[in-house]
Amino acid sequence: MRVLQLDAEDQKLIEAAREVLRRNYHPVKHSVGAAVLCASGRIYTGINVEACGYGPCAEPIAIGAAFTNGEREIRAIVAVHKRGDTYPVLSPCGNCRQLLVDYAPEAMVIFDYDGQVVKARARDLLPGAYLSGFDEA
Numbered sequence: 001m002r003v004l005q006l007d008a009e010d011q012k013l014i015e016a017a018r019e020v021l022r023r024n025y026h027p028v029k030h031s032v033g034a035a036v037l038c039a040s041g042r043i044y045t046g047i048n049v050e051a052c053g054y055g056p057c058a059e060p061i062a063i064g065a066a067f068t069n070g071e072r073e074i075r076a077i078v079a080v081h082k083r084g085d086t087y088p089v090l091s092p093c094g095n096c097r098q099l100l101v102d103y104a105p106e107a108m109v110i111f112d113y114d115g116q117v118v119k120a121r122a123r124d125l126l127p128g129a130y131l132s133g134f135d136e137a
């Protein structure tokens, strides 16, 4: 997997994810924030929605907000959680990796890779992924 170093635009996206989590943090219900950068240049954010031990991650909420507002191309995505007074970057779960392969395979995912925050193409984070055929529909 080819990983890249972050640039100033990536740092801005991380800060947007941190800001949405700061505003909406709840220790049980909302503990992860995400931000997506779209081809339009706009950033959309979301928080996870925990329910009975399972609920949508922050990433699909942010992607849904972007698509709801007419976006169709995601350039980058990041998720953060809260640890004390800090908001470290998370690595996307398996479900979110599949979602990204379906909706934004070329997007750059900013993630924690063995303690280092880097970015890689979404499709490279799920080798041999199931291909839904969404693009042909």
Ligand SMILES: [Zn+2]
Residues within 6 Å of the ligand: 057, 058, 059, 092, 093, 094, 095, 096, 097
């Ligand atoms: Zn997830």
